[in-house]
Amino acid sequence: xxxxxxxxxxxxxxxxxxxxxxxxxxxxxxxxxxxxxxxxxxxxxxxxxxxxxxxxxxxxxxxxxxxxxxxxxxxxxxxxxxxxxxxxxxxxxxxxxxxxxxxxxxxxxxxxxxxxxxxxxxxxxxxxxxxxxxxxxxxxxxxxxxxxxxxxxxxxxxxxxxxxxxxxxxxxxxxxxxxxxxxxxxxxxxxxxxxxxxxxxxxxxxxxxxxxxxxxxxxxxxxxxxxxxxxxxxxxxxxxxxxxxxxxxxxxxxxxxxxxxxxxxxxxxxxxxxxxxxxxxxxxxxxxxxxxxxxxxxxxxxxxxxxxxxxxxxxxxxxxxxxx
Amino acid sequence: xxxxxxxxxxxxxxxxxxxxxxxxxxxxxxxxxxxxxxxxxxxxxxxxxxxxxxxxxxxxxxxxxxxxxxxxxxxxxxxxxxxxxxxxxxxxxxxxxxxxxxxxxxxxxxxxxxxxxxxxxxxxxxxxxxxxxxxxxxxxxxxxxxxxxxxxxxxxxxxxxxxxxxxxxxxxxxxxxxxxxxxxxxxxxxxxxxxxxxxxxxxxxxxxxxxxxxxxxxxxxxxxxxxxxxxxxxxxxxxxxxxxxxxxxxxxxxxxxxxxxxxxxxxxxxxxxxxxxxxxxxxxxxxxxxxxxxxxxxxxxxxxxxxxxxxxxxxxxxxxxxxxxxxxxxxxxxxxxxxxxxxxxxxxxxxxxxxxxxxxxxxxxxxxxxxxxxxxxxxxxxxxxxxxxxxxxxxxxxxxxxxxxxxxxxxxxxxxxxxxxxxxxxxxxxxxxxxxxxxxxxxxxxxxxxxxx
Numbered sequence: 001x002x003x004x005x006x007x008x009x010x011x012x013x014x015x016x017x018x019x020x021x022x023x024x025x026x027x028x029x030x031x032x033x034x035x036x037x038x039x040x041x042x043x044x045x046x047x048x049x050x051x052x053x054x055x056x057x058x059x060x061x062x063x064x065x066x067x068x069x070x071x072x073x074x075x076x077x078x079x080x081x082x083x084x085x086x087x088x089x090x091x092x093x094x095x096x097x098x099x100x101x102x103x104x105x106x107x108x109x110x111x112x113x114x115x116x117x118x119x120x121x122x123x124x125x126x127x128x129x130x131x132x133x134x135x136x137x138x139x140x141x142x143x144x145x146x147x148x149x150x151x152x153x154x155x156x157x158x159x160x161x162x163x164x165x166x167x168x169x170x171x172x173x174x175x176x177x178x179x180x181x182x183x184x185x186x187x188x189x190x191x192x193x194x195x196x197x198x199x200x201x202x203x204x205x206x207x208x209x210x211x212x213x214x215x216x217x218x219x220x221x222x223x224x225x226x227x228x229x230x231x232x233x234x235x236x237x238x239x240x241x242x243x244x245x246x247x248x249x250x251x252x253x254x255x256x257x258x259x260x261x262x263x264x265x266x267x268x269x270x271x272x273x274x275x276x277x278x279x280x281x282x283x284x285x286x287x288x289x290x291x292x293x294x295x296x297x298x299x300x301x302x303x304x305x306x307x308x309x310x311x312x313x314x315x316x317x318x319x320x321x322x323x324x
Numbered sequence: 325x326x327x328x329x330x331x332x333x334x335x336x337x338x339x340x341x342x343x344x345x346x347x348x349x350x351x352x353x354x355x356x357x358x359x360x361x362x363x364x365x366x367x368x369x370x371x372x373x374x375x376x377x378x379x380x381x382x383x384x385x386x387x388x389x390x391x392x393x394x395x396x397x398x399x400x401x402x403x404x405x406x407x408x409x410x411x412x413x414x415x416x417x418x419x420x421x422x423x424x425x426x427x428x429x430x431x432x433x434x435x436x437x438x439x440x441x442x443x444x445x446x447x448x449x450x451x452x453x454x455x456x457x458x459x460x461x462x463x464x465x466x467x468x469x470x471x472x473x474x475x476x477x478x479x480x481x482x483x484x485x486x487x488x489x490x491x492x493x494x495x496x497x498x499x500x501x502x503x504x505x506x507x508x509x510x511x512x513x514x515x516x517x518x519x520x521x522x523x524x525x526x527x528x529x530x531x532x533x534x535x536x537x538x539x540x541x542x543x544x545x546x547x548x549x550x551x552x553x554x555x556x557x558x559x560x561x562x563x564x565x566x567x568x569x570x571x572x573x574x575x576x577x578x579x580x581x582x583x584x585x586x587x588x589x590x591x592x593x594x595x596x597x598x599x600x601x602x603x604x605x606x607x608x609x610x611x612x613x614x615x616x617x618x619x620x621x622x623x624x625x626x627x628x629x630x631x632x633x634x635x636x637x638x639x640x641x642x643x644x645x646x647x648x649x650x651x652x653x654x655x656x657x658x659x660x661x662x663x664x665x666x667x668x669x670x671x672x673x674x675x676x677x678x679x680x681x682x683x684x685x686x687x688x689x690x691x692x693x694x695x696x697x698x699x700x701x702x703x704x705x706x707x708x709x710x711x712x713x714x715x716x717x718x719x720x721x722x723x724x725x726x727x728x729x730x731x732x733x734x735x736x737x738x739x740x741x742x743x744x745x746x747x748x749x750x751x752x753x754x755x756x757x758x759x760x761x762x763x764x765x766x767x768x769x770x771x772x773x774x775x776x777x
Contacts, residue, residue: 036435040467147438154445158515311446315439315466 010077012046013038013321014069014100017083019057024175026239027083028057030105033144034081035066037318040147051084063221075099079324082111089113101324106130108259117324120317124266124308135324141310142317145246148224153311156248161302165192165231165295171200171223172236173256178279180254182207184234185214187287191295198226232298234276234291237264241273246309250298252276252291271304325349329592329600330571331579332608333360335761336751338562340606340768341571342393347776351571352600356578356609360563363722366554367636371713374554375636375678379650379664381410382558385762386543390769395548397561404548404557405671409530413645414652415702421505422647424533426526427472427654428505440467441506448520455728456494457487460502463524468504475656476501481630481725482684491731498759499652499661500526545762547649552672582618582745589745592617604775606768608751611737620744625733627724630682635660635695637714638676641706642667651704658698659683659690675712677704682723692716731756749775 015035019028031049039045049061050069061068072080075098082092083105096102096115103118104111112119112132119136122143130138145153168188172181181201188197189209197214199207204218220226224243227233233244237255241264244251252274255261261278268275274294276287310316328348330341333355341353359365363377384391397404413422417431429437429444443465453459456477460469473496477487480495496502503526507515513532516522527533537544550557567573574594581593582605591601607614615622643665645651651663659681666676679699681690692714699705724730734756742750752758752767 037439040433040436040439041470147435147442150442151438152442154442155511158445158448158518158521311442312466 010046011042011322012048012074012078014048014050014072014078014080015083016050016072016080018051018053018086019060020052020054021175023052023084024173025057025060027105028053028060029146030144030239031081031083032060032064032066033146033314034318034321036064036147037144037314038322041315041318041322050080060221072098072100079103079117079321081105081321085110087111092116103321103324118320122313122317123263124270124272135320137317137320140242140308141313142320143242143246143309143313144317145243145314146222146224148222149227149243149247150311150314152224152227152247153309157306157311161248161299162231163299165195167196167198167229168192168232168234169198169200169226169230170234171226171240172234172254172279173238173240176201176203176236176279177256178282179205180236180279180282181205183282183284184254184287185209186284187291188212188234190284190288191291198230200226235273236279237261241267242309245272245301245305248302248305250274250294250301252294254279254282254287270308271300272308274298274301327352327600327602328604328606329354329579329602330606330608331614332751333357333573333575334362334608335364335559335562336753336764336768337606337608338559338566339390339393339765340608340749340751340772341573342562342566342569343389343769343772344604344606345566345569345571347772348604352602353566353571353573354577354579354594355573355575358575360573360575361556361559363719364555364559366556367717369636369638369713369715371638373636373638373674373676373713374556375634375666375676376555376664377634377717377719378632378678378680379662380555381649381669382548382555383410383762384546385765385769386545387766387769390765393565394558394562394765395546397565403550403553405551407547407549408544409534410547411530411648411668412650412652413648414654416654418655418657420645420651420703422645423529424505424526425500425652426503426505427476427501429468429472430506432471436467436471437506440465440471443467444504444506444524445515445521448518450520454492455488456490456492456496459492460496463502463520464504472504472654473501476654476661479656479659479661480682480723482682485725489727489729491726491728493731493756493759494726495759501654549649549669551670553670579613579617582614584618584745587745588747589618603747605745605748606751606772607741607748608754608768610754611734611741611750614741614748614750615737618741618744620740623733623736623740625729627727627730629685629721630723630725631685631687632717632719632722633681633683633690633695634717634719635679635681635690635692635714636676636717637679637692637696637699638674638712639705639709640675640712641709642673642675643677643704643709644706645704653702655702658702660695660698663699663704675709685720689718690716747775 015031017027017031035047048069079101081103101117104116105120119134121130127138182205193211200217233251235241237253237260241253253264254276255264267273276290326348327350330353345351412425451462460473505526509528578595579592580595583591593599653660660679662680664678667673738755749771752764
């Protein structure tokens with residue numbers, strides 16, 4: 001990393017994250033959500049991205065009219081928002097010493113260093129389990145959602161709740177390592193009859209659906225457009241379970257990793273998702289049982305979605321970052 | 325002989341004097357200016373083109389007795405025309421919407437719109453805020469407040485105004501900037517079934533509002549405008565009617581003293597030293613003058629006034645709008661906030677407009693060139709049209725910045741005055757009870773009727 005300093009006075013925000021096939025799009029997605037909210041709050045925002053991006057990620061950044069920096073410089077009046085699991089303490093310290101104001105998104109309590117200007121952990125109940133004396137944004141009141149999902153939450157809050165399930169969205173993640181999407185579809189086909197399934201999966205697997213209709217979407221720029229008509233979402237346990245709940249859509253999670261599963265269990269305890277276990281353990285029978293059991297109690301989730309999530313959470317977070 | 329005194333010779337004072345002449349033997353209308361009419365007087369340019377001092381389009385109140393006074397004149401058909409749909413529209417984000425005056429949130433940047441919609445629909449509880457900023461943040465949501473309503477507040481009251489000090493009852497509400505147009509027509513209809521969303525979400529078309537009025541059995545208003553004249557014709561007609569009925573009108577005169585006994589006004593002394601015994605006073609002027617004349621305590625608050633600049637211009641070609649009677653400009657690119665299009669109001673076509681701007685008196689004057697340039701940029705004046713005549717009218721101290729302190733002073737002074745005398749009625753606008761003229765007239769009618777009965 002090459003760091004040089006020149007004198008600039010305008011406030012600038014740099015999102016420092018990586019996005020590629022190997023790292024996934026999660027960090028970039030949530031950084032984009034915050035960047036877009038900062039742009040809404042600021043008249044002439046100077047928002048940039050820095051990191052390792054593949055072509056798809058770079059196109060995504062450009063789609064929202066943000067630029068990718070080749071190097072980190074101009075630390076004057078610049079806030080850098082770091083979102084990666086791979087930073088070292090020394091690397092962050094170097095950024096701080098170079099003059100950047102430092103915000104760090106810290107999902108796993110690994111960056112709780114006293115030189116960080118703002119620590120962010122927007123997982124459920126982070127304000128209870130994340131101990132820090134630094135300025136911090138902890139808990140779902142600071143979770144970042146895309147503007148499209150903020151709009152959808154508003155509409156769902158204002159319109160009467162729909163109890164019937166007519167459309168199910170299945171999104172396991174950027175890469176379905178355990179091929180669990182196919183098992184979910186098979187289980188759903190046993191539970192429901194005459195409804196529509198949409199599977200978002202780049203690998204476009206072969207499916208055998210007898211009782212329902214299924215559409216496979218290989219790629220989508222904006223997953224939230226599929227949220228609009230969905231009455232149930234089966235997610236891969238990452239950010240989608242938060243996004244579904246934020247939009248008041250009943251949802252179940254099949255966690256891809258043990259860390260995700262811990263998070264899923266925390267949400268399930270609060271009726272914010274339903275735990276279908278770990279992807280590596282999933283079978284059609286188990287999924288059938290889980291989904292059937294969930295359907296009977298799905299309305300319990302809706303009140304929790306309304307009470308727990310906050311329409312203003314992305315705004316809250318952006319405002320705190322802008323204050324740093 | 326039963327006598328009553330009306331103070332203030334605007335439309336409300338004139339109408340009240342006619343209503344009261346049916347109930348009292350002698351009615352005396354006292355006006356401090358040289359003529360009655362106030363801001364409803366019309367003005368002329370060098371070439372004789374007639375303009376109003378802002379948008380003034382007379383409308384029925386729905387009260388038969390009042391509407392007979394207001395609109396039943398001799399030669400009515402020749403001098404006036406009547407229409408049932410008031411055509412308005414608004415300019416925002418660089419384009420016109422000629423369907424409604426409601427600002428269209430969908431013209432915002434997509435991210436701003438989406439976030440705004442989420443906040444807008446998440447806020448469905450009634451707001452009890454006492455300042456306009458908190459009220460609009462709670463009802464529209466902060467994003468729409470910042471991107472839609474705040475620029476309008478800045479335009480009307482100045483960008484440096486402390487929004488937390490502005491009361492909730494301001495022109496922002498009266499001008500409709502507390503509502504937005506959003507979604508599609510169908511979803512709007514569904515969402516408007518929620519009473520709190522209904523208050524802040526506008527119909528997409530004026531025809532839908534008409535349907536709503538009909539479905540809810542509200543009486544449809546009628547609008548009137550002179551065929552060839554300005555709105556001053558209305559004042560002249562009301563003045564003639566009042567005089568024909570025997571209302572005595574004294575101009576250039578103020579009420580100097582109020583004499584009372586047992587909480588009742590017995591008489592007033594005018595600035596010409598006449599003392600008039602009276603059984604009722606209808607006060608259609610700021611209450612502070614009555615408090616002064618009655619030596620009553622005054623809740624003193626000196627509001628900041630905006631200076632109004634009204635551009636009056638006549639062009640050699642028709643304007644690029646042959647539909648709207650008047651228009652709003654919510655776009656921050658021009659300080660003009662309202663435009664009256666006389667060709668669409670009158671049968672006589674002169675290609676004249678009036679455009680209104682508010683500035684602080686410390687700021688430079690708004691010029692004719694600035695205004696015409698703005699109208700051209702908005703696409704209202706054709707590029708090849710030339711100005712034939714016009715001028716900018718400056719009116720100082722006309723538009724008080726409606727702070728909470730101002731609202732409180734208005735309320736306290738109104739209460740002091742009406743508690744001190746059992747036989748005084750105070751016009752709605754000066755009591756803070758209402759602001760739009762047809763509401764002021766309704767209140768006046770109700771007050772007079774309740775008192776007389």
